[in-house]
Amino acid sequence: MKIIRNILDLNKAIKDFKNFGFVPTMGGIHQGHISLIKKSQKQCKKTIVSIFVNPTQFNDNNDFKKYPRNLKIDIKILKKIKVDFLFIPNVREIYKKKIKNFKLYKNDKILCVNHRKGHFEGVLNIMNRLLNVIKAKYVFLGEKDYQQLFLIKKYLGKKYQFKIINCITVRDKNKVALSTRIKLLNKKNYYKVSLISKYLLKLKRELSINISRYNLSLLIKQNIKKLEDLYKIKIDYLEFRNEKNLNKFNKRGKYRLFIAYYLEKVRLIDNY
């Protein structure tokens, strides 16, 4: 595995490759990332992974500071699974060029956009910078961050000639969606997350039998109250959205149930 720390070396290293897959990460490599990488390795000649904890997408400086980092272990794992290139730039390197920031359209101001000021502008900013240098044919992104995947496709899909490959959420045996943030949970809270996840998976299963007979806004209200009371969490949102365009679900087409909540100080998101 070739480790690259600056854009000049990156350009040199990848100039001869066309068919390569890109897996952007902020490190804390887990089975979810590994499944994206494996998919890329199957589909592409070469795979490049980036690790960069992007400060501009954190709306809370404490959250940025606390974000789990362990580069040594990450490198070990990525070497073991035979990643071709690992790009680990620092902040100065990646932000040295002046590039205009993205402004979100009004109809994209939903779900996490309304709760994490500037977060997705930061995600689009970094992805724009990374894709500018990593001209990947395929970008592998997990459906756990479904809104992120949707916005990257919408705002950057036309600018660069890449295809996003949606990868299904990897859950552990307790139905917890794998993410770097779950490393911040203690045992008791991890258990709560697993119960919440099982609860919502069951709810979605029950609804899928005949969704038309439910009053969805009432059902949402009742379930927010129930989950908040039962697990002492603070829910930012629990919403049904159309899978294709993230419009409010009107009982037509495929939908997903989206949740974001705080469990003590850790903010978690998921969708089912």
Ligand code: PAF
């Ligand atoms: O999902 C993540 O890890 C990050 O948001 C991403 C896409 C690597 C951009 O920093």
